[in-house]
Amino acid sequence: MPGLATIIAEIAAEMAEAPHRGMVADYIPALATVDPRKFGIAVVEADGTCHMAGDADEAFSIQSISKVFSLTLALGSIGDKVWERVGREPSGTAFNSIVQLETEAGIPRNPFINAGAIVIADMILGNHAPREAIGEILRFVRSLAGEDGIFVDGAVAAAEQETGFRNIALANYMRAFGNIRHQVELTLGVYFNQCALAMSCRQLALAGRYLMAGGINPATGHSVISPRRARRINALMMTCGHYDGSGEFAFRVGLPGKSGVGGGILAIAPGRASIAVWSPGLNARGNSQLGALALERLVHRTGWSVFEPVVGG
Amino acid sequence: MPGLATIIAEIAAEMAEAPHRGMVADYIPALATVDPRKFGIAVVEADGTCHMAGDADEAFSIQSISKVFSLTLALGSIGDKVWERVGREPSGTAFNSIVQLETEAGIPRNPFINAGAIVIADMILGNHAPREAIGEILRFVRSLAGEDGIFVDGAVAAAEQETGFRNIALANYMRAFGNIRHQVELTLGVYFNQCALAMSCRQLALAGRYLMAGGINPATGHSVISPRRARRINALMMTCGHYDGSGEFAFRVGLPGKSGVGGGILAIAPGRASIAVWSPGLNARGNSQLGALALERLVHRTGWSVFEPVVGG
Amino acid sequence: MPGLATIIAEIAAEMAEAPHRGMVADYIPALATVDPRKFGIAVVEADGTCHMAGDADEAFSIQSISKVFSLTLALGSIGDKVWERVGREPSGTAFNSIVQLETEAGIPRNPFINAGAIVIADMILGNHAPREAIGEILRFVRSLAGEDGIFVDGAVAAAEQETGFRNIALANYMRAFGNIRHQVELTLGVYFNQCALAMSCRQLALAGRYLMAGGINPATGHSVISPRRARRINALMMTCGHYDGSGEFAFRVGLPGKSGVGGGILAIAPGRASIAVWSPGLNARGNSQLGALALERLVHRTGWSVFEPVVGG
Amino acid sequence: MPGLATIIAEIAAEMAEAPHRGMVADYIPALATVDPRKFGIAVVEADGTCHMAGDADEAFSIQSISKVFSLTLALGSIGDKVWERVGREPSGTAFNSIVQLETEAGIPRNPFINAGAIVIADMILGNHAPREAIGEILRFVRSLAGEDGIFVDGAVAAAEQETGFRNIALANYMRAFGNIRHQVELTLGVYFNQCALAMSCRQLALAGRYLMAGGINPATGHSVISPRRARRINALMMTCGHYDGSGEFAFRVGLPGKSGVGGGILAIAPGRASIAVWSPGLNARGNSQLGALALERLVHRTGWSVFEPVVGG
Incomplete structure (x- = not known):
């Protein structure tokens, strides 16, 4: 070849x-x-x-490629407990679908659909302030790439926040089932910033x-x-x-x-x-x-x- | 090791x-x-x-392992036309679910759920009698294994036929969309026998x-x-x-x-x-x-x- | 006025x-x-x-107007046991939808969607031959109207039978849950004839x-x-x-x-x-x-x- | 009698x-x-x-009985335009279901499920501040009853706001489809207060x-x-x-x-x-x-x- x-x-x-x-x-x-x-x-x-x-x-x-890195971080910090709050199966539905959550008690099918990644962001948030959690993700990705030039695009993050009604809906919906444990705004703050890498x-x-x-x-x-x-x-x-x-x-x-x-x-x-x-x-x-x-x-x-x-x- | x-x-x-x-x-x-x-x-x-x-x-x-062999046969005989009648995505639902067919015009998500494999059986049936199609599958599997001792368990095939109401439902449902093209009994005859290998x-x-x-x-x-x-x-x-x-x-x-x-x-x-x-x-x-x-x-x-x-x- | x-x-x-x-x-x-x-x-x-x-x-x-008369007949003969096999709620879905049956154990939402009416036909069939059950429905409707000129249109009944794949699917699907108790052909024979009034x-x-x-x-x-x-x-x-x-x-x-x-x-x-x-x-x-x-x-x-x-x- | x-x-x-x-x-x-x-x-x-x-x-x-009064108010103020944003069919699902919204473009089935009533609240909000809209509903109900002693239970309204994650999800979800036109917090402010009558x-x-x-x-x-x-x-x-x-x-x-x-x-x-x-x-x-x-x-x-x-x- x-x-x-x-x-x-x-x-x-x-x-x-x-x-x-x-x-x-x-x-x-x-x-x-x-x-x-x-x-x-x-x-x-x-x-x-x-x-x-x-x-x-x-x-x-x-x-959404950031979901790979956030999942890695979450597995590193809380291990297989990740799988108590998110599944491992293909969803058969669109990235932002909410349907499956209703019949499956607010547990997203996998960590790569939006709902799943929001749960992962909620895990990473842990006891930190959103700013720290975002910093942690950023440092992690920089260290993986060996490059300090990676940044969060603030304009993108802000725009996501303003238009992300479906994601806000997903987060609140899971919160109703107890599968989001922080204030939704905080968890989504992490999520929207991570996506804006x-x-x-x-x-x-x-x-x-x-x-x-x-x-x-x-x-x-x-x-x-x-x-x-x-x-x-x-x-x-x-x-x-x-x-x-x-x-x-x-x-x-x-x-x-x-x-x-x-x-x-x-x-x-x-x-x-x-x-x-x-x-x-x-x-x-x-x-x-x-x-x-x-x-x-x-x-x-x-x-x-x-x-x-x-x-x- | x-x-x-x-x-x-x-x-x-x-x-x-x-x-x-x-x-x-x-x-x-x-x-x-x-x-x-x-x-x-x-x-x-x-x-x-x-x-x-x-x-x-x-x-x-x-x-259902037989679905691998029947898919191979169908691809060999009609090629990529297979994909006009069956999808290639995980279904996110149980093996015998009928729900997805209703909203997706009778096209099964993939050839490995029951509905998909029944469509494949319908393709293999082609212009043959069921007996010939079953014979073709049997010869194919025997040649793959290099063993003549492989057989169809008639008691299993008969029992499937008697109790397979969900599969009969799936086949008729797809027939209503034109995605089963033979008499349902004939197509299912192939399918039930193939599963009874x-x-x-x-x-x-x-x-x-x-x-x-x-x-x-x-x-x-x-x-x-x-x-x-x-x-x-x-x-x-x-x-x-x-x-x-x-x-x-x-x-x-x-x-x-x-x-x-x-x-x-x-x-x-x-x-x-x-x-x-x-x-x-x-x-x-x-x-x-x-x-x-x-x-x-x-x-x-x-x-x-x-x-x-x-x-x- | x-x-x-x-x-x-x-x-x-x-x-x-x-x-x-x-x-x-x-x-x-x-x-x-x-x-x-x-x-x-x-x-x-x-x-x-x-x-x-x-x-x-x-x-x-x-x-489908016949479903009113067949429900009346079934209530007359088996009373409130009818409601063990069919619900009383609007379905929110089309007349021939199969989706709801999957999650609700084969119990149709009500007797006026096709699935429900097929269950009612199965009840009316009881221990009779289809011909007798159809005769019973016909006599009942004639006596309600006080007219002997009401008949079953055989051409319509035959055509329904030939093209009614979705209804055959519904019946078999419910049979899989035990909610159709006769051979599907017999029950549908009653149903298709009743609809052909x-x-x-x-x-x-x-x-x-x-x-x-x-x-x-x-x-x-x-x-x-x-x-x-x-x-x-x-x-x-x-x-x-x-x-x-x-x-x-x-x-x-x-x-x-x-x-x-x-x-x-x-x-x-x-x-x-x-x-x-x-x-x-x-x-x-x-x-x-x-x-x-x-x-x-x-x-x-x-x-x-x-x-x-x-x-x- | x-x-x-x-x-x-x-x-x-x-x-x-x-x-x-x-x-x-x-x-x-x-x-x-x-x-x-x-x-x-x-x-x-x-x-x-x-x-x-x-x-x-x-x-x-x-x-939810308040939904009758809010629908009446909305019909009085914007007339049949109400029906451009909410349907008139039974939903076949629970009061707080979100599933149907996904496949029906964010249009709730009827004004009496939560999603529908939230859209109605959004209509009543119109160009007002939430406080005024709530006041309008309260005055309307008082005039209907001919009683001034009717009030909004502030403790109930506050508690709904704190725990109403599913409703927040519904509102944001519909906002994503453009069917909620105010800030979700404002619309829900009206809705939660109306429910607390x-x-x-x-x-x-x-x-x-x-x-x-x-x-x-x-x-x-x-x-x-x-x-x-x-x-x-x-x-x-x-x-x-x-x-x-x-x-x-x-x-x-x-x-x-x-x-x-x-x-x-x-x-x-x-x-x-x-x-x-x-x-x-x-x-x-x-x-x-x-x-x-x-x-x-x-x-x-x-x-x-x-x-x-x-x-x-």
């Missing part, structure tokens, strides 16, 4: 020509005004080599390395999370990482992945690579149209699907 | 002691009378070596080899299905293979797998092994209690989870 | 001019070929006077007199059903008689009523009149467009709404 | 002996501490005569007179609302006034009625009487257990069911 650098450059070139780019999220101005022609990809290999193409160094709003593809791919490497940050050799939990987060990304498009992503791409409404996707090829793509146009399920296509082609050309026979395995 | 033979023997020994064995399916006598203490495991490695322990040579009713763990693990090997039957070198489709079937097994317990199975085991109400599970470690386990007691979601536990331990001891960093990858 | 004869003639004249007549049911040819310009109305007063206008003497397929507006209004008169057939003075049960059937017609358009019908018309997909509506003004209207075009909820409009005008001009202050009461 | 005073006294005596009194609402202390042995009934006849028994002069929290049975029965009398307050002769709208409010009370117990209430009682979680029920016998009952114990659907029983007996003994042949009609 051609070298990875070549593959990535080819994919970026192909994506530049792609006629169907999806629709940019327009519920807040900060997202609506992003140029739909943007496309970036960054691949960090197990040995630390980083390949990039397109707008891989431009920061974008990672949105701005990162480039390069930073995101760097931050995802521990999931490629059995829970260890290969740059430092330090354990971020146990190998078992790293595997399990990957499993959740596979079954639940793209809302009601998770099955389709697994079918086409075959990697654990987590998408965000800003157009980013973080995908993990265990033992091989941590991959971030970004293209702001979304498909009907709210996942990056070209991001998924680029990953499909990358996996096809590298043989990295986890469902492919292991080369030399 | 200890050799695979040792691992498997240990697991079988552990399962013999397991206190919580689940509940044996009791909706038909042929299943209800199976001894709940049964446990079998067979692992066929990429090189063809087959390890077995427990009741691995005893035939049991494979039930009796196979041993050894036979099942042998039959699953093509999914481990990129679509090729390693015993014959012949292509069963394209590599891409083999990957995709694995993906569907991962996201949808255990009904509303699919997320949990991915979380705990991390392999594509398909369970049946007879207590069997077929699991695939791509490039490494095709694995069949059998223990008749079921958990609350209708999946083999000890089967899943045995696979969890096997994967833990071998490092075969697809979410684990590839050894030497 | 003008005399009732005048009011009815006026309404018929107005309906002849109505521009929006709805869509004629087209799922079976026998219904699809009915002339959409048809309109009939018949009003039988408490003193027995019968006023008619339009096509009030032309037989049409009464379809052909009656004119005049015959229908005559047949409904017992509900106007506290359970007594005013023509014979014989008790059809107890006063309490007559009231309760009226209540069910009010809350559940028009499927998910029941609220709207109560809001606009304010009488207990039961519609059929053939375009008929039977409405009861307790103590005052039994009313039948017929116009084949249906609204979006499957209820007669002009039938409801005609009743709205009739009630407006007569003051017969049960929600109106009783004149001299 | 015995005189109405006797009937009412008998019913009150029977209720005092009733063994099954239901469960008192306990989600806020102000309701939880009400004595479950309380029972009151007041009947105001068309001629103005008022009969009372039991605790008919003791104020209780009318809760404290009234006695006597006051409530007096306030309901306009619905008995075709929209006219018989004490003043002034029109409260048009006769058509009075009829229609009665119709909505019949089909939707008891949440998912509305069918049962129509079946047993046969009067338009509206219940509240404080244990009150307002029922209307058009042209005959406005009736209020109160007993704090609730049945499984959240409606007053003895209140419904008392009304059933009252209707049985007076023949006031709207489904009964009109006496001399």
